[in-house]
Amino acid sequence: MKLHSGENNFYIEIPEVSQAQEDVLTVKQGREILYTEPIKINPVRHWQMNLVQHTHTDIGYTRSQMEILTEHLRYIDYALDYCDATDNYPEPAKFRWTCEISWAVSEYLKCRPAEQIARLKQRVKEGRIEFATMYLNFDELPDEQTLAASLAPLKQFRQHGMRAELAMQDDVNGIGWCFSEYFADAGVKYLNMGTHGHRALICFDKPTVFWWESPSGKKMLAYRAEHYNQGNFFGIHNDDFESFETKVLEYLKQLEDKHYPYDICAAQH
Structure with missing residues (x-):
């Protein structure tokens, strides 16, 4: 090494160990030992990180409603x-996509040709594309009636035979309490909340x-995730795998240090 x-x-790289043990790290220049120190090698945790790709919807922040649509x-x-x-890639490398909000999907089903709708149905059936069920990322302004009406696209999806069991609330920290009732009645089983601490x-x-x-007494499984751009903070979009790998490993070490209890996590990007 230079x-x-x-x-x-x-x-x-060192061989994986099943129990903690010590080894010695030595740095040499030629035959001269410059540095030596005992190091502790612990069993490694076998992680699964799911990278969840989607487009964030923030109407008005960047462009008007009609341009965004x-x-x-x-x-x-x-x-x-x-x-x-x-399609011919190994299974873990196949492209997958999450539609963050139902507004765009609902409009897509209204205006795209039948051939394109058929392609979408097939990918949803395969699990390559998933629909989230929040109409938009809502703040605290809409009342309960408005939020109830916002779930109307779920009926549209099911009329097309397409599954939608996930709700995503990104960029807005927290979610209307009434949704805990509405989601259960609408067949929504999971809630993911991508936070923003700005x-x-x-x-x-x-x-x-x-x-x-x-x-x-109705309940659903909720995941209070990291920032909805967490994968971008790792640099997933920069085509620099070495830097990306380093940041992911550092992040997983931070989770361990914080006593995160699971071996699975997700990073949106």
């Missing part, structure tokens, strides 16, 4: 093309999983 002026980082319809077209392009308090220092139970 050392450069300043800080140097190297990854050294055109783009979101096109994103679904692109997702279908990427699914086609990766102008809000993030009340946990690690992702949390819990049963969200309504006053009447």
